[in-house]
Amino acid sequence: MSLLGTGILKGLGVTLRHFINTYAEDLKYLINKSAAPQPRPLRRQSPKNKGLVTVEYPKERLPLPENFRYVPFLVLDTEKQEEKCTSCGICAKVCPPQCIWIVRTEDPVTKRPIPQPKEFYIDTTICMNCGYCAEFCPFDAIKMDHDYELSYYPEEQPHMRLVHDKAKLLKPDTYHASIHPLDWQRELADRAAEEAKKKAAAEAKAKAEAAKPAPSAQQPPASAA
Amino acid sequence: MVMAEETPRPETQAASAQPSAAKPAPAAKPAAAAPKAGGHGAAKAAPLATLTPDMQQLQQHFGESVIAPAPYVGVLLQDKSRLPEVATYLRDELKYDSVTNLTAVDYIKDGYFEVVYHFQRSTGGEPLTLKVRVPRPQGNDLSEPVPSITPIYAGADFQEREVYDMYGIPFSGHPDLRRILLWEGFYGWPLRKDWHEAYYEGDTKPFDSRWPGGHHQLAEERVPWADNVNYPPGFDPLNFHADPDAGLYDSMAEGVPGLKVVTKNGYGETTTTVLGNGQALAEEEELRTDQIIVNMGPQHPSTHGVLRMVVKLDGETVTDLKLVLGYLHRNHEKIGERNTWLHNIPYTDRLDYIVGMANEWGYVLTVEKMMGIKPTERAEYLRVLMAELTRIQSHFWAIGFLLNDLGAFYTPALYFITERDLILDFFESVTGSRLMCNYFRFGGVSRDLTEAQLAQVKELAFERIPRKIDELEELLTDNEIVKARTIGVGYLPADRSINYSLTGPCLRAAGVPYDIRRVDPYGIYDRFDFEIPVLYGADVYDRYRIRVLEMRESLKIVQQCLQQMEQTKWGDIQAGKKAYNHRVPAGQAYARVETPKGELGFYLVSDGGQNPYRYHIRSSSFINLTSLKEMVVGHKVADAVVILGSLDIVLGEVDR
Secondary structure, eight states: OOOTTHHHHHHHHHHHHHHHHHHHHHHHTTSOGGGOSSOHHHHHTSTTOOSOOOOOTTTSOOOOOTTOOOSEEEEEETTTTEESOOOOOHHHHHOTTOOEEEEEEEOTTTOOEEEEEEEEEEETTTOOOOOHHHHHOTTSOEEEOOOOOOOOOTTTOTTOOSEEOHHHHEEEHHHHHHHOHHHHHHHHHHHHHHHHHHHHHHHHHHHHHHHSOOGGGGSOOOSOO | OOOOOOOOOHHHHHHOOOGGGOOOOOOOOOTTSOOOSSOOOOOOOOOBOOOOHHHHHHHHHHOTTTEEEOBSSSEEESOGGGHHHHHHHHHHTSOOOEEEEEEEEEETTTTEEEEEEEEEOTTOSOOEEEEEEEEOOSTTOOOOOEEOOTTTOTTHHHHHHHHHHHHOOOEETOTTOOOSSSOTTOOSOTTSTTOOOTTOOOSSSSOTIIIIIOOOOOHHHHSOTTSSOOOOTTOOTTTOOOOTTTTTTGGGOTTOTTOEEEEEOTTSOEEEEEOOOSOOSEEOSSOEEOOEEEEEOSSOTTSSSSOEEEEEEETTEEEEEEEEOOTTOOOHHHHHHHSOTTTHHHHHHTSSTTSHHHHHHHHHHHHHHHHTOOOOHHHHHHHHHHHHHHHHHHHHHHHHHHHHHHTOOSHHHHHHHHHHHHHHHHHHHHHSOSSOOOOEETTEESOOOOHHHHHHHHHIIIIIHHHHHHHHHHHHTTOHHHHHHHTTTTOOOHHHHHHTTOOSHHHHTTTOOOOHHHHSOOTTGGGSOOOOOOOSOOSHHHHHHHHHHHHHHHHHHHHHHHHHGGGSOTTOOBSSOOOSSOOOOSEEEEEEEEETTEEEEEEEEEOSSSSOSEEEEEOHHHHHGGGHHHHHTTSBHHHHHHHHHHHOOOHHHHHO
8 A cells, every 4th residue: 555646756856867868969079069970860869869859840750761751753874965754654544643744755756655844733732642643654664752941932932833834844864863862773673674584585596597507507408519 | 143124324424524525325334344433343143141040930920921040141021110019029028139241232223122121139249130121211201211210229229229210210219319420400301222422433343434534633623613413403502501410409498498509500600499398407495506518529529439429417416417429420330332352451441540440350251151261260359459459559549548538648648559569560560550450351361471570479479468467457446536436336237238239348238248249259269268258347447447458368369379370371361362342142141249338230231342331430439429328327427428438439430
C-alpha cells in the first residue's frame, strides 16, 4: 500500500529528467560546435537523442531519404539531350487521381505516333504523391522529386504555376542521380546488363555466321573438268 | 480470362467536352480484341455457394424456400419479411452474436439491390454471409423496406442508416432512420450505379482524356456551372430550404422546455420550430431544473477530428447523446468503383490516416483472396513488420491524445509523438512517405529494405521503443489523477459490447479475446510467439492499459520478425510480374485485418473487370461509435470527452 501521491511523483520524475536532458544535450556542443558528430537537425532527430527534438525549419532542414516522394519530374538524358519519355501513357493510366495529361507527337507525314511527348502536364493540385508513375514507368523517364517548397506569391514569381508543363517538369539526369543515388546505380547497372546482353547476342550471331561454310566452297565443281 | 463483348460507355462519350476525342460507339467487339483499358467486365453466370454446416442447419430450420445458396458466397434469404426471425435464430441458436458487416450492392443490370449481412461469432471463425434482395425502384424513389435487425443486433444501427443514406433502402423498425453520412435534404442516393457525382467524368478510370487525349483542363473549366450536377426536379435556389439537422433533436426534446430550433436559409429567412414539450425535468418547491442540449463539435479540440456530439445535459450529467457524422465524408466507396484495383491502394491509406499500411493490408488481402495469389515469404515478413510498427505508433498517438482529453495538456502527447515520429521516419525512408505509405502491392510489397534502413529499425525495436514504453508506464499507469478519472468510467459489459459489434482494444478490455490475428488468421502471424492481452474492467483505464500491453506484444512480434527475416531472400518481395492493369476474376470476398482501432474489413465484388464493382469498407471506428451512447449516458460531460478518447476513433475511417 504505497503512499498517495507516489504515482504523481514518479511521473514528475520523468518530466524532470526530460527537462534536464533538453539542456544537457545541447550544452555538450555549445562551446565547441564543430566537435558534434552530426549537424544539429540530425542529432535532434536521431534515435539516440535524449534532449530537444525540434528542428528549426526553415533555418535548419532535415535531409530527405532517397525514397521521399513529392511531385514527379521528367528526366532529361544529358548525353542525348532529349527527354527519356516516349509518351507511352502508362504513367497517365496508373495515376490514381488522373493528374497526368500527355499529348503524343505525331509524324506530320505518316500521322503515326513518334515516341516523344509533345505536351506533358501534371496538375500538382490533384497529384496525391503516391509514386506510381515513377514506379511503373518502363523507361526511367519520370521520377519523384524531393522539392516540397512549391508555394509562391504570383506577383513575385510570375513564371511559377501549380500545373507543371513539360518545360517545368524536365530536369537533368544529373539532378536525378544526385537525389536518387541508389536508383541511379540500379539504372546504370540495368543499362550495362542490357548492353552486355546485346553484345553477347551480336557476338553469338556473328559466330553463327562465321560457322556457316563460305558459299564459294559450296559451288558445284565447274563443268570444265 | 476470355474477354466477352464490351458494352459501350455512352456516359463517357457524352461527357467528353473535346470533339477531337469523340469516338463512335463501338459495336460488339470480337472476342479476340485486346481488352480495353479500364471498364467493367461482362456479366457471366455466377456459381452458387457451397453451404457450410451452419448454413445447412439454417436451411433445415427455415426450409429451402426461405434459405437458398447465394451466388459465390453465403445464403440468400428469399422471404425478407422473415429476416428478424432468422437473425434471432442466428444470434440465439447458432451463437452468431454480432453483425460484423452490413452493406448493400446495386446490381443495376439485374434490377435489384442486394443487402449483404456478415454475422460473426465472438468465439471465432469465418463470418456467415446472408443476402436479401429488394427490387430496384424507379428514379430516385425509395425501395421496398427491409426489416431492421437493430432491435436484435444493436451494432446494425449505424450500418443500416448508412445503407439507407447511400442506396435509399429504408429499414422498417429502425429506431432512428435518418441519413448518417450526408445531410437531411440531400437529393439522391449516391452509391446507386446511376447516380453521378458532381464533375463526373467517366464510369471507370483511366480516362481517355489523359492519354491519348492530353489537353489539360481544370475540372471547373471542363464542367461549366449547372452542367453535370444533379439537381432535384423543381429546384429553386431562391426558395430552397433545407434543414440539415431535421429530426436530430426530436427524440431529445423531452424535459427540455422551450427547445427552439432556428434555421436560416441562404436568404436570411428564418424558421423557428419549438420542439420542447414545455415540461421541466423536475419541479422542486424552489428549484426548477431544465435540461439543455449542447453541441460538442464538429470544431472542437477534443473530438478527435470533425465529430459532432449532441448531448442532452441535466446539470453536468449526460442523459442522452447523438452523433452527427459525415463532416469528413469523401465518397470513398464511389471513388473506389471508379478506380482500378491498383489505384485503390493509396486511397486506402487515407481511410484511417494514422495507420496507412494497416488499411492497405486489408484491401490487398481481400483482392489477393479473390485473385488467388500468395505473397512471397520476405514480403510477408515485411508486411508484419510494417503492420506491427504501425500498431505501436498508433497506440502512442491514441494514448497521447487520451491524456490530452484528460487535461494533461500535451506533455504526454508530445513525448509519445516524438517516439512515433522516429517510427514514421523509418516509414519515410523505406516507403517514401510518413503516413501515406502506398507500400503494399498485390502479391508482395513495393520495396525492400536497405542495410541502413534495417539498422535504423533494429535500433528502434531493440533499444529505443522498449525503453520508451517503460517510460510511458512510469509516467502514467500509477498516476493517481489518471486512475481517479478513468477507473469505472465508460463501462460497457462484454455482452453489450459484442452486440454493438465493438471490436479492437475496447472489446479486449471488456474481457473478450477477439483479435482477427487469432480469430481469422492472415499473413504469417502463426510464426510468432505473442499473446492477445485481455483485461476485464471494460472502462477507460483498462482500455489505456490494454493499449500499452498491445504495444509490448507488437514489439515482441517486431523483434522476432527482424530475426526471422534474416533467413529470407533479399529482394524477393513480389510474387508474379509487376503489373498495373489487373483483372480480378468475377466473385465476391470479405476479408479483414486487425488494425489498431479494431476490425477493418473490405467487402469487394468483382465482375471480372479492371475496376471493382462494389468496394465497401467495414470501418471499425464507425461501428465502434454505435456503443458510445450507452457508454456515456449517466456520466459527466467531461467524461464524455474521455470516453470518446478511449474509443480511439479516426474520422477518416468513420466517414470515409
